[in-house]
Every structure is written in C-alpha cells, then in structure tokens.
Amino acid sequence: MNRTLPLLLIVAAACGSSEDHRAPAPAPVKAAPAPLLHATQTDLAKDLDDAAARGTWSEVKRKWQGQVLRWDVTRQRMLCRTAESCNVAAFPILRPAKHGWMPQLMFAPGQFAALETACGTREQCDVTIEGTLARFEASASMPTNLQLADVHVVTKTARR
Amino acid sequence: MKKLVPTIAGLTIAAGASITVMASSHREAPAIAEDQFVDNTDVYSFISPTNPDRLVIVADYVPLLLPQSGPNFYRFSDEARYEVHIDNDGDAKEDITYRWTFENHLKNDKTFLYNTGAVDSLDSPNLNVTQTYNLDRINENTGKKTRILSNAPVAPWNVGKRSFPNYETVALQAVKSASGVTSFAGPRDEPFFVDLHVFDLLGVGGAPTTDGVNVMSIVLEVPIADIAKGGIQPSSGDTSKSSVVGIYASALRPQIRILRRHHDEDDFGNMIQVSRLGWPLINEVIIPLGDKDKYNRSAPKDDVSNFGAYILDPEVPKLLNLVLGAGCPATPMGGRTDIVGLLSPNGTAAADLLRINITKGQTNAQSHFPNGRALADDVTDTLLTVACNNGGPIGDGVNANDKPFTTTMPYLASPASGNP
Numbered sequence: 001m002n003r004t005l006p007l008l009l010i011v012a013a014a015c016g017s018s019e020d021h022r023a024p025a026p027a028p029v030k031a032a033p034a035p036l037l038h039a040t041q042t043d044l045a046k047d048l049d050d051a052a053a054r055g056t057w058s059e060v061k062r063k064w065q066g067q068v069l070r071w072d073v074t075r076q077r078m079l080c081r082t083a084e085s086c087n088v089a090a091f092p093i094l095r096p097a098k099h100g101w102m103p104q105l106m107f108a109p110g111q112f113a114a115l116e117t118a119c120g121t122r123e124q125c126d127v128t129i130e131g132t133l134a135r136f137e138a139s140a141s142m143p144t145n146l147q148l149a150d151v152h153v154v155t156k157t158a159r160r
Numbered sequence: 161m162k163k164l165v166p167t168i169a170g171l172t173i174a175a176g177a178s179i180t181v182m183a184s185s186h187r188e189a190p191a192i193a194e195d196q197f198v199d200n201t202d203v204y205s206f207i208s209p210t211n212p213d214r215l216v217i218v219a220d221y222v223p224l225l226l227p228q229s230g231p232n233f234y235r236f237s238d239e240a241r242y243e244v245h246i247d248n249d250g251d252a253k254e255d256i257t258y259r260w261t262f263e264n265h266l267k268n269d270k271t272f273l274y275n276t277g278a279v280d281s282l283d284s285p286n287l288n289v290t291q292t293y294n295l296d297r298i299n300e301n302t303g304k305k306t307r308i309l310s311n312a313p314v315a316p317w318n319v320g321k322r323s324f325p326n327y328e329t330v331a332l333q334a335v336k337s338a339s340g341v342t343s344f345a346g347p348r349d350e351p352f353f354v355d356l357h358v359f360d361l362l363g364v365g366g367a368p369t370t371d372g373v374n375v376m377s378i379v380l381e382v383p384i385a386d387i388a389k390g391g392i393q394p395s396s397g398d399t400s401k402s403s404v405v406g407i408y409a410s411a412l413r414p415q416i417r418i419l420r421r422h423h424d425e426d427d428f429g430n431m432i433q434v435s436r437l438g439w440p441l442i443n444e445v446i447i448p449l450g451d452k453d454k455y456n457r458s459a460p461k462d463d464v465s466n467f468g469a470y471i472l473d474p475e476v477p478k479l480l481n482l483v484l485g486a487g488c489p490a491t492p493m494g495g496r497t498d499i500v501g502l503l504s505p506n507g508t509a510a511a512d513l514l515r516i517n518i519t520k521g522q523t524n525a526q527s528h529f530p531n532g533r534a535l536a537d538d539v540t541d542t543l544l545t546v547a548c549n550n551g552g553p554i555g556d557g558v559n560a561n562d563k564p565f566t567t568t569m570p571y572l573a574s575p576a577s578g579n580p
Contacts, residue, residue: 076472076494076495076497078497078500078504078510079464079468079500079510085509087464087465087468089468089469089495091469093469093472093473093491093493093494096473096478097469097472097473100447100466100467100468100469100470101465101466101467101468101469102464102468102469104465124494124495124497141453141454142454142457142458143451143454143455143458143462143467144466145462145465146465147465
C-alpha cells in the first residue's frame with residue numbers, strides 16, 4: 001500500500017506545529033492600516049457579503065483589521081453585564097438580522113462605567129463607541145467574530 | 161394544543177421565504193447532512209428518576225434510521241469522536257468532557273450476514289458484526305484524562321425476530337458501569353416526535369412521522385458531584401452560576417481523509433468538530449442556512465459574538481405570520497431578550513447549552529425543558545410557542561412519542577425491529 005502521501009502530510013503537519021527552539025525573531029513593526037473612508041458596520045457587512053460571494057476573505061481582513069472604528073451600537077444589558085463580558089448589537093434589532101455577529105467590547109479603563117452612566121437603568125440603549133478592531137475572524141468556514149479593543153464611549157448620553 | 165394546519169389553507173408563501181424544519185437537529189445543516197454517522201440530533205438531560213443524586217445525559221446521533229436497513233446496519237463511526245461537554249461554572253466553556261470512541265469488529269468476513277444465527281447474548285458467536293467503545297473523562301481545566309470503560313459493548317441492531325428472539329434482553333447487556341458512571345451506546349427508538357410535513361410549507365397536521373424509526377443513542381448517568389464545580393453538589397436554594405450545569409454534545413472527525421483506488425480510505429490529522437447541539441432547534445430555526453455549517457464548527461462560548469443577532473431577532477415568528485397568519489407580535493424594541501434569558505439562567509453566559517439545575521433536592525419531575533430536557537418533553541411546541549409569543553400555544557399536533565420511555569437505564573424505548 002502506498003502510504004507516502006499521508007506520511008508526507010503528517011510530517012508536514014508535524015513540522016508546521018512543532019516548536020521552534022530558536023530565539024524568536026523580533027516582530028516586524030506593523031504600519032497602522034490606512035483609515036477607511038467608509039467604515040461603518042454596514043460597510044463591513046457589505047465587504048463580508050462580497051467575500052462570501054467572491055472568496056475575498058483575506059482581502060477583507062487586511063482592510064479592516066486594526067482599524068479604529070466609530071460605530072453606533074445598541075447595548076442590551078443582558079448581553080453586556082460587565083466590562084469583561086460585553087457584546088453589543090451592531091445593527092438595529094427591528095431590522096431582520098442578516099448577520100449574526102455582535103462585536104465584543106474590551107473597554108479602556110473607566111469606559112464601562114461611562115457606558116453604565118450613559119445608559120442609566122435602561123435595559124437597552126443606543127450609544128456611539130470608538131475602538132480598535134483588534135480581533136477579526138472571518139472566513140468561508142468559521143463564523144464572523146469581532147472584538148473591539150480600547151473602547152471609549154463617545155456618546156455620553158444614550159439616545160434611547 | 162393549537163395545530164398549525166387549520167390556518168394554513170389558502171395562504172401562500174412569498175417568493176424566497178425559506179422554511180425551516182422542526183426536527184430538532186436532524187440533517188439540519190448542509191455539510192452534516194452528507195455525514196450522517198456524526199450528525200448529532202438531540203440532547204436530553206434529567207435528574208435520575210430513581211436517584212436524585214445522579215444526572216442522566218442522552219446524546220442522539222445518526223437520524224431517522226429505517227429498522228430494516230440491512231445488510232450493513234447502522235452503527236457509530238469508528239473514525240469519529242463522540243463527546244458530551246459540561247460547563248459547571250457558567251462561563252459557557254466546557255470544564256468536563258466525556259468522550260466515546262468506537263471500534264468495529266468482524267468475526268467472519270466470509271459472509272454478508274450481520275449475524276449467522278439467533279443471538280441470545282452479546283457474547284453469542286452468532287453475532288458477527290459488533291462494536292465496542294472506550295469511555296474517557298477529561299478534566300478540561302487540568303487536561304487530565306481518566307479511562308472509565310474499556311472495550312465496552314455497543315448494543316446490536318434490532319435485526320428482526322428471527323435473529324433476536326428477545327432483543328431487549330440482549331441490548332440491556334450493553335449497560336455498563338464503572339467508577340460510579342453508567343453508560344449505554346446503541347440503537348434506540350427515536351425519542352423525538354414531530355410532524356416532518358413541516359418541510360412542505362409548514363403543512364403539519366399531527367402526523368407522527370418519526371414513529372417507527374431509530375437513532376443511535378449514547379446514554380450517560382453520573383453522580384452529580386462528579387460534574388459539579390469543585391466536585392460538590394450545590395446546596396438546595398443555591399442560585400449561583402454553578403447551581404446549573406450547561407451541556408452540549410458534539411462529534412469530531414479527523415481533519416484529513418484520503419480516498420484510495422485500491423484500498424480503504426485513510427484518516428489523519430487533528431480532530432475537527434463537525435456537529436454540536438445543546439438546545440433543540442437552535443441551529444434548525446435560529447441560525448440561517450448560510451451559517452449552519454459554521455455553527456456546527458464553532459463553540460458555545462462564542463455563540464453571542466457569532467450568532468447573537470439571530471437570537472435577538474429570530475426568523476421563526478415572521479415565518480409563522482407570513483405562512484400561517486399566527487399573529488406573532490413584532491420583535492420588541494430591544495430584541496428577544498426573553499430568549500436570551502432562557503439561554504442564560506442564574507447569570508450564566510448566554511450560549512446554546514442545555515442547562516439544568518443540579519442543586520440538592522432537585523427531582524426528576526422538575527427536569528423539564530428548558531430546565532434540562534426530559535425525553536417526553538414536547539420541545540417543538542414549547543419553542544414554537546416561545547418564538548411566536550402571541551399569548552397562546554402553537555404546535556405541530558404531535559404531542560408524544562409512540563413508545564413509552566422507561567425509568568431505568570437506558571431510559572429510551574427499545575428500537576423498532578427490522579422484522580417485527
């Protein structure tokens with residue numbers, strides 16, 4: 001039986017996952033991505049739809065990863081209870097959901113408290129936030145998953 | 161119970177409207193529909209009816225099996241892993257995993273027969289095709305793996321009355337216990353009941369379409385202390401996050417499969433999750449078609465980040481209104497936080513996990529969906545009613561299984577016979 005190919009694959013996989021014991025090379029300094037002219041969640045959703053149709057996932061990730069985004073979002077208290085556990089709706093709820101993702105927010109110091117102040121006792125409220133798209137997973141095989149880091153609350157008074 | 165069928169006459173569906181199937185999780189996503197042996201169909205969990213200190217978990221796979229499906233009768237895949245995961249601290253991440261891995265055995269490869277004579281026990285020399293399994297418990301926080309059962313037998317297929325004059329006596333020999341854990345693996349009567357005519361433009365009318373078909377079941381009964389946070393069953397009245405456990409089942413396959421012209425296929429590589437299930441019907445009716453395969457590959461801890469918007473604004477009520485004029489109210493301003501609340505009891509992180517209260521004093525009678533899920537629970541009606549939220553019950557008209565469940569391991573009814 002010819003087992004050459006699988007053996008090669010296994011070796012390749014093993015090599016790919018083996019630890020490199022040499023001292024790690026210094027990470028290259030990444031230039032900040034060029035700011036986007038159109039950087040709303042609707043723009044991102046359009047790019048993701050295009051990627052789903054044309055397979056341009058890498059292009060979309062390169063374009064958006066690391067961008068500083070200022071978005072209007074809806075905070076439901078139930079899904080954003082603490083600074084460590086906070087997801088917000090990127091699109092108005094009453095519009096039928098065309099995308100499942102809800103960005104996870106990692107707050108800058110004191111900013112979760114600012115959100116609490118902005119929203120008061122309301123179970124849900126609309127706020128404007130600004131943060132860096134620090135984690136952006138999007139592919140043909142796994143769900144879209146976003147994490148905004150260093151999040152600041154821009155709107156001090158919630159609109160709803 | 162209000163049936164859907166009386167209101168469907170004369171109504172049409174708008175072009176492009178999609179209809180979702182209410183078959184818990186049977187063939188619910190495109191990729192898994194092509195890989196039947198690892199298709200996780202339902203998860204149940206309830207306090208043992210005979211010992212309130214023990215929890216029962218049922219994970220069903222391989223949907224809608226015809227009893228007379230010989231000569232290669234259904235089984236578990238020997239290339240896959242079947243797993244039950246338990247979150248015991250409310251963060252939606254598994255703390256304990258139970259893993260079943262199967263091995264095929266053939267006594268005589270010179271015959272096409274599953275059995276070469278009547279079978280009266282699992283040790284019968286006439287039982288030609290058999291499976292065994294190993295059961296491991298993995299502490300996900302420490303990585304410690306403990307072997308609970310080695311080479312435990314899988315119950316055989318119920319071929320027919322000539323092969324198995326007393327099938328259930330033989331099948332129950334596959335109930336095995338070790339280290340306080342009891343396990344069963346093998347075919348059972350499909351416990352999920354539904355009118356699958358729902359596929360035909362929601363044309364349900366109480367037809368018991370899952371009667372008479374079988375499913376491959378894994379049944380686990382464990383001391384509650386074995387799965388509770390810190391190894392201690394929470395006290396009665398405890399309402400902390402660790403007063404409930406969250407459960408989901410999954411199946412995994414090797415990453416690489418090589419098909420050969422002159423030899424059986426080879427499987428290599430890391431194990432990749434290809435199916436998962438906690439609540440019934442989440443991937444079925446909440447997740448849209450384009451994301452269903454992605455859902456099966458993802459983990460519950462990421463459910464809100466990945467799919468939260470679908471939960472806040474589900475498609476089901478709109479379909480019920482469109483097709484049936486069901487009168488489901490519009491999604492409220494803040495979204496369906498009532499559904500989110502059901503997915504996050506006692507302050508736990510919202511996720512597609514079947515959560516059940518494990519505090520002392522809980523009884524089998526209290527184990528009903530969404531606090532666990534009893535085998536007899538009519539989850540289709542419950543979830544349609546919750547989803548529509550019009551103040552009245554909605555259902556498919558099928559309200560019970562055709563066979564009664566039992567009060568002892570493995571709790572599910574004996575599988576339908578291939579030749580009754």
